[in-house]
Amino acid sequence: MKYKLGEFVRFVEERREGYITRIIDDATIAVTDEDGFEIPVLASQVTRVHGQGADIQTENTPVQEAEFISNGIFLAAAPNKKAGSVMHIHLINTTSYQLLATLTTEKSHKFKGEFNGVIWSKSAVQMHSASLNELDHWPKFHLQVLLFASEGTELKKPIEFSEKFRAKDFSGAKKNTEYLDQPAWLIQLDSNEPIIDAQKLKGSFYKPPAENQQVENPGKEVDLHIEKIRDDHQFLDSTEILDIQVTYFRKSLDAAIVHKIPAIVFIHGSGNGTLRNEIYKVISKHPQVKTFMDAHKERFGYGGTEVFLK
Template identity: 50%
Template sequence: MKFKLGDFVRFVDEKREGYVTKVIDSQTLGVTDEDGFEIPVAVSNLTSVHGHGVVAEEPDLPKPIQVNAPGISKIENGIYVAVATDDKAGNVVHFYLHNQSANVLLVSLTTERKEKYTGSFYGILETHQSKLVYAASLADLDIWPEFIFQIVLFSKADVKPAEPLVIKKKFRAKDFSIEQRELPQLKNKGWLIRLDELPSVNIDPQKLKESFFKSPAEKKTVAAPAKEIDLHIEKLRDDHHFLEADEILQIQLSHFQNALDAAIVHHFDKMVFIHGSGNGTLRDKIHKLISKNPHIKTYMDARKEKFGYGATEVVFK
């Protein structure tokens, strides 16, 4: 019988159960029992405990319907690792990849330790879905491998395909220093760690300067944007009635970033982005990107008498 990390198993020759938390070699596994001790056990001395919460579904069973658990809306859109504790084995933690985005994710997880690589998981994550990808003993944190996630993002929306992500994550003690919380799609508590972050686009001033000395044939023309950019979706897309909320946000942020980059290239002193007030999600995302951009001096609410808190003025360096 073939076991994988996270399987709940029972010892054949004694009354003891635990989780597979380490693959020692092809014939031996590390099993962590309810007391938190990891024990090397021969594969031949183990049997699966079917029906336990973390055991993978049998192929002939219907898949559960994915629903949005309460509290999901409080989590920013993105890709997360949910590190869940276990009530029966205090030292064991289970790693779930959680997709809190508008995209379908094609994912593989490879672990690396001392230049030895192990394929640990591959599969598809629908939006707002979690899947178990790994398990380990928290007591062995110092010798955990580095996690290498390769992710392809798929969307049915009319947006330019995003580049595949390669995310390397080495877990540290500081990742688990914050208070545990209820985890999305799971009954357990644990830690929610975001893997993807919207990168701030930094333009290298030297490269920009060099581009001015290229011949006309070599130059790529960037059109100057308007001084005032309206990001309301009805201004950007005629088919906005058919778009999901996450798709709308992606389009708005893409339009914002393109206009911001063009303003930097054309040496704007300031510009205004009209994002509306709404629930504040778009405003917060924009402010986060602005605060990380080295070409921006400051930003503020723009013309409150006209927009209230629905527009932001950006002042460039």
């Protein structure tokens, strides 16, 4: 029996159930239970629980409308509502065209057909599912779309989209769409703008408003843990996380100097010491830093540094 990511299953020989969050191989899957533990199990040792599981797809039926809409074809990525470590890839057609689409994945120069079908006007279909925990191992996606209308329209060129998704492609804010019952990351495929501007996406989440140039007082303590800085931290790799933390530290240090704060504590955690070492590199040579030391060991252990300013 072949299972899909996001399906709800129950163990045959024990009282346990959960959502499929990883396909390990042809015979083995990984199920995440209600406590958040991912358990490898043979596919033969679980059974489907009907009425729950993978997201229900939008009904794909023709819609008649008076005004012809020629633009609005989107690729949408949305996490499973009940198993957040599973990402579903949808094709959304808000235009008046009928679409004929194929999705092929490429991994290690091997190609696999994942989806083919007609997407009617004003509808959406789910084409693929993948585990967010294995984002670095996702295949490259090749999507081809033909646009068809019976009469009275311009001839549109086929859409071809090829992309190897990375964590930075999901760093922008999710948007609501009436064709899915949850927010999703949207990529417009028929826009004149570049399909993915990675630098724009990467910087859009943490960009101060142009009209607000006032330096905010950082207070006496600044927590540099990534979950305190970015809501999308689960989609960032370790290099991006460190860059964001160091940038946030520098900004907070500059703000403390502007506001003439005599001392400020940076909470960086103990961890492997990488962030602490980066902080030490800056403050050990900074002309406005008088001295620094471990902060409140009874509270932070070696996970906090107090910086005294001139």
